[in-house]
Amino acid sequence: MTSRGVDSTQSDLNSRREDFFARFSKARDLDLALRTAENLTPLFFLVTDVNHVDLRNVGFAICRLGKDRERQFLINGEVAAFFAPWKDFQRRSFNVMTNGLSALSDSAQTAVGQTNVRFTPSSKIVLLITDDPDAQAKIDEWQSSSASPTTVITVQISETDSKKTLQNLLMQLRSSLGERDLYKTQNPVTGDDFFGRHLMLKEAAAAILSDQNIAILGLRRSGKTSVLRELKRQLLAKQVIFTLGDFQALEEDSISSLATSIAKNLIDDLRIAREYGHNVWIGDHKEQKIDEITPPELSDRIKRSAARNSSIRFVIAVDEIESAARFARSNPAQIRSLLGALRAAAQACENVSLAFSGVANRMFRSSTLGTGDDQVDNPMFGQVNSMYITAFHLEETRRLLKKLGRPMFLDWTTEAVSDVQQATGGMPYFVRNLASVTREIVSRGRVDEFDVYTIQSTDVATALNKWRSTAGSDWNALVDAMELHYPEAANLLDPALTESEVNQWIKSDTATQDAAEDLTSLGLLEEVSGRYVRTGALRAMQALQRRPSTVGPTSDFAAPNTELGLLQRIETGESHTFELKESFRINTRTRTKDKEMETEVARTVASLLNSAGGTLAVGVHDSGEIKGLSADLKLYGNDLDPFERWILGDLLGRRIDSNAISQLVEITWLKVRGALVAVFEVQSSGTPVWLDDEKLFVRIGNQTRELKGRDLAGFLASR
Known part of the structure; x- marks a missing residue:
């Protein structure tokens, strides 16, 4: 392109920017607030009227926050900004911004004649500049029930102080992206959230x-x-x-x-x-x-x-x-x-x-x-x-901890990273969970959440005791899952075996030799001088299995997702925060599938979400008799994986809310007196949670009750 052509293109861009700023004066203020020597044109691809029925009179721009801010909050590239001169921001407009962002961006770029190079705004966040003073409160409520990965944040614009506008934006980014626990996830991850491998x-x-x-x-x-x-x-x-x-x-x-x-x-x-x-x-x-x-x-x-x-x-x-x-x-x-x-x-x-x-x-x-x-x-x-797939090496663990910690204003010392690696053996699921527990503990004592807090070895040491109470059960569940279809491999993971016994067993038959090769490929065993020895990852996991309970008769209950803790609660009986159910699907009296059994479980989880939270144990009669889940599990060929997916996806995710289930509900599989029991730990939800989009249940004493009429109206008003 000739120099004259470049000048003409720049002139067209400047002209569009001025026209847009004349229509939306707050866009100029935001542009000034974000402008740096490296980010001279923060707002571009400006469209004064979005071509959508639910976004009438709304302006659209693609915005660069600047490399440092994008790095801080793990935002990959540009973000979309909507300028809505409305006094009452509506849910349907929010839905379009979160679910139709790609199509809106595409049409906007077509509208300004951009055909050669396309910019795809980040699906992580959308900026909203609106005259509705209640917009953020509405969005917070809608966001909690949205299945979209896109978070909408409002930006308060100061017409006289660019620094204040920037501070308002950073505060909203911190509040929306930094206060969530990015370490903890039960779902598959991709993109910016994918680490290692x-x-x-x-x-x-x-x-x-x-x-x-x-x-x-x-x-x-x-x-x-x-x-x-x-x-x-x-x-x-x-x-x-x-x-x-x-x-x-x-x-x-x-x-x-x-x-x-x-x-x-x-x-x-x-x-x-x-x-x-x-x-x-x-x-x-x-x-x-x-x-x-x-x-x-x-x-x-x-x-x-x-x-x-x-x-x-x-x-x-x-x-x-x-x-x-x-x-x-x-x-x-x-x-x-x-x-x-x-x-x-x-x-x-x-x-x-x-x-x-x-x-x-x-x-x-x-x-x-x-x-x-x-x-x-x-x-x-x-x-x-x-x-x-093997355990993370130290550098992969370091990158995960530090990069995901950045939006939460957390850093890690070299020693703290090493402590996490040693305790977890680099097993990613356990790395994330220990980091999550550590984050929770250090967050309680933070005075200024906008200052970066550097996690020390002492913080990890404090978190270890709480983390170990659940990590051992998690590892046992993984071994149990392997035992269902590959018992030869699971047998070799028994911590009661000495390494000499493991090697003797491996020599005994071909099937066990094949299992040893698979465990070596998985990084749990390694062959040294013709003998198999346990790797650091396996030793770390088996240390969790060997750890004895220290709960005495006068101490507090053990964690409810441990055998001892569950038995303690069963002995005291059902309460406002503790409930027992016999099964998920099979009626123990008729020995057939019963939809009412499924509904009872979903109803209880929903009621705990709407109340103070608590624990639900499935596989235990309300008399306290341990029934187990063998009949339910048989429907899935005795395979825990499809069983758990059905529970978290079909039974709870679809009937209640997939986001609430993934963020507020954890399931642990326990062997209690030889029988398999599912233990749900449910946190209280800050927003109402509906069952099948029509009924709302709460816990009253040790009962699950549906709210109707005035009681329902009063509950919704309180939330």
């Missing part, structure tokens, strides 16, 4: 691009699903469509349920790739309409999409491979049908490959599926390159 991602991407089939294998809660989703996110730019399925769709004993789910996800991913800018063929309305299809029909769809999009690579990834192994024990022909269909598509098309994930198992080592006379050939035998 860089070498694994690089190797997995290289394998996929070279037409290999891969498997990501690791313990439960080790981040397998996060790795798949991060691969999906990163590879889209390289013209790779990464379609995810889940073997837990096999719960209803129909292989077509998973085939149909994968086909629908493939159509959605093709649409996303088109929106991203890739030239892809999706097909006509008939091609996109999917009812129920068989595995061979799924294979044909994949082949057809691959043939019509020869420049695109397709990856069909299926999570939770152990569910397929479990299902294959009783229905090997159906699993062979699905795996055979996927392999046929991958073999027929050079631009199709497969990916799997699950707990380390022998699924791809065995040439057959099923047992006894029902065995059939395994189509994926010898066809998969396995990659194993």
Whole structure:
């Protein structure tokens, strides 16, 4: 472009900015507040009228906060800013800003003639400048029930003091992004929240691009699903469509349920790739309409999409491979049908490959599926390159702690990081939980939350006792999950065994030798001079298992998610904050599925959320008799993973609120007197929580009651 052309472009931008500032004077004030020597034009791509029925007279701009602020709050790139000259900001406008941000940004950039380079504003936050004095209070309420990852924050503009405007913005960022516990998460993470695994991602991407089939294998809660989703996110730019399925769709004993789910996800991913800018063929309305299809029909769809999009690579990834192994024990022909269909598509098309994930198992080592006379050939035998998820090394732990701590104004000394690494062995789930407990403890004593607090070794030491009370149960649950489908490996993790006994056992048979190799790949064992020894990660976890309870007869109760703590509470009986239920699904009297049992559990969790919080134990009769959950668990092939997903997703997430469940409810699996019990620890919600979007329950004494009429109105007014 000539110098004159550059001058003309800059002149057009300046002209648009002046027109916009004349219409929205607060935009000029915000622009001045954010302006630095490195950020000379904070607001750009300005549109004076957003083309949407719920955003009439609203101005739109893309805004740069500046590198230091973006780094502080983990904001990747630009953010969207809306200027709404309204006295009464409405919920429907909030919904558009949080759920339709990408489309709004795209249309705004088209409106100003931007076609060559597109800016995608961060999905983390949206800035709102409005004349409604109650806007932030409304948004806080709406945000709590929103499923969108986007947080809307209002910015108070000072027309006379740019520094005050900037301070107001930073305070809102701190309040909205910094006060949340970023360490704690029970859901898969991607993007800015994804840490470590860089070498694994690089190797997995290289394998996929070279037409290999891969498997990501690791313990439960080790981040397998996060790795798949991060691969999906990163590879889209390289013209790779990464379609995810889940073997837990096999719960209803129909292989077509998973085939149909994968086909629908493939159509959605093709649409996303088109929106991203890739030239892809999706097909006509008939091609996109999917009812129920068989595995061979799924294979044909994949082949057809691959043939019509020869420049695109397709990856069909299926999570939770152990569910397929479990299902294959009783229905090997159906699993062979699905795996055979996927392999046929991958073999027929050079631009199709497969990916799997699950707990380390022998699924791809065995040439057959099923047992006894029902065995059939395994189509994926010898066809998969396995990659194993191991514990974080010290540098990965340091990066996670320090980067996620930044928006919360937390830093860590080198010694404190080392203490976390030593206590957790670098196991990511445990690293996050210990960091979360430490954050909670140090936050109580902070005077100025805007000053960076540096966490010391003494802070970690204080947090360790509280963290250990739950971490041991968490590790036991992981070992129990492995024992369900890979007992040879779980047996080798028994802390009661000496290393000599472990080695003697490994030498005893081939199956245990294979298990030792898998545990070595997972970083729990290592071979030294021909002998297997425990790694630092495993020693750290087993130290949690060996830790005895110190609760005496005159001391406080142990934690409710420990066997001793639960038994103590059972002995005292149900209360305002403690409730017992026999089961989730199976009526213990009729021995059949009973929807009322499910509703009772959901109703109790909702009531605790709306009250002072508390504990719900499922698998215990209200008389105190430990019943266990064997009947419920049998519905899921004795596999805890799909059972827990159904509980947190279908039973609670959909009927109550997925955000409230993920943030305020924790589930722990306990062996109590030999029986499996689920313990829910429920925090009180700051906003009303509804059951099925129509009923509101609270705890009154040791009873769960539905609020109606005046009682309901009074409760809502109080919240």
